[in-house]
Amino acid sequence: MVKKNYWLMKSEPDAYSIDDLARDGREPWNGIRNYQARNFLRDSMQEGDLALFYHSNATPPGVAGVMKVVSGPEPDELAFDPDSAYFDPKSNPDDPTWIQRPMEFVKKFPRFIPLKELKEDPELEGMLVVRKGQRLSIQPVEKEHFDHICRLGKG
DNA sequence: GCCAACGTTGGC
DNA sequence: GCCAACGTTGGC
Numbered sequence: 001m002v003k004k005n006y007w008l009m010k011s012e013p014d015a016y017s018i019d020d021l022a023r024d025g026r027e028p029w030n031g032i033r034n035y036q037a038r039n040f041l042r043d044s045m046q047e048g049d050l051a052l053f054y055h056s057n058a059t060p061p062g063v064a065g066v067m068k069v070v071s072g073p074e075p076d077e078l079a080f081d082p083d084s085a086y087f088d089p090k091s092n093p094d095d096p097t098w099i100q101r102p103m104e105f106v107k108k109f110p111r112f113i114p115l116k117e118l119k120e121d122p123e124l125e126g127m128l129v130v131r132k133g134q135r136l137s138i139q140p141v142e143k144e145h146f147d148h149i150c151r152l153g154k155g
Numbered sequence: 156g157c158c159a160a161c162g163t164t165g166g167c
Numbered sequence: 168g169c170c171a172a173c174g175t176t177g178g179c
Contacts, residue, residue: 010177034162034176057177115178133160135176 005044006146007051008063008129009103010137018053018064021105030076030100031086037138042073042099044140050106052141052149054129062114063149066106076100109153123148 009029011017021027032038049069055061075096078086091097119130128139 012177036162061178132178133176135161137176 002046004143005046005049006141006143007040007045007049007069008054008139008141009051009067010054010056012057013055013064014057017055018105018108021053021067021103022065022108024105026070026102026104028074028100029103030078030098032076032098032100032137033086033088034137037136038098040138040140041101045069045073045101047071050146051103052146055112056137060114060116062112062116062118063109063153064112065108065153066150067103068106069101070104071102073099073101109150109155111153111155113149113152117152118149121148121152 016027029041032041047069051067051069052063053065053067055064075093076086076091076098077100078084079088079091079096079098080093081087082089086098088097115129118124118127124130124145127141127145128134128136
């Protein structure tokens with residue numbers, strides 16, 4: 001049994017929110033156009049890993065719930081669609097630059113946890129998402145931090 | 156709307 | 168390979 005990893009994945013709720021995932025049940029996480037985030041998606045994530053669903057560019061920003069990695073890496077088809085905002089003419093279908101991961105809804109927290117609260121919590125010191133100016137849309141999270149945030153979300 | 160903190164691009 | 172210009176992210 002491989003050790004489970006934990007993640008935080010950002011989405012702008014205007015584009016796709018935890019409620020959208022609750023409705024859809026399962027959704028490919030695509031449109032990632034940053035190499036570091038791509039590498040996490042492609043190389044580090046394992047089926048069964050859990051991820052915090054983070055609402056970015058929201059009022060307020062914060063963690064809304066939990067989802068699960070349910071499959072291996074797949075080519076991000078948006079990169080091949082000239083009509084998509086995520087079209088990348090440099091991505092070759094035979095060797096895709098960008099990849100996606102199917103994610104599955106696990107739960108929406110009874111209590112949304114705003115970023116402000118994460119920043120003020122001494123238990124979460126050192127967590128990437130509380131660092132000023134960090135922009136990475138897919139981040140590894142320590143199990144202790146993940147568990148603590150789940151407790152906070154219970155209300 | 157502002158702006159800090161990046162990441163990317165392209166000239167040299 | 169350097170680095171300035173530019174674009175994007177995302178909190179505030």
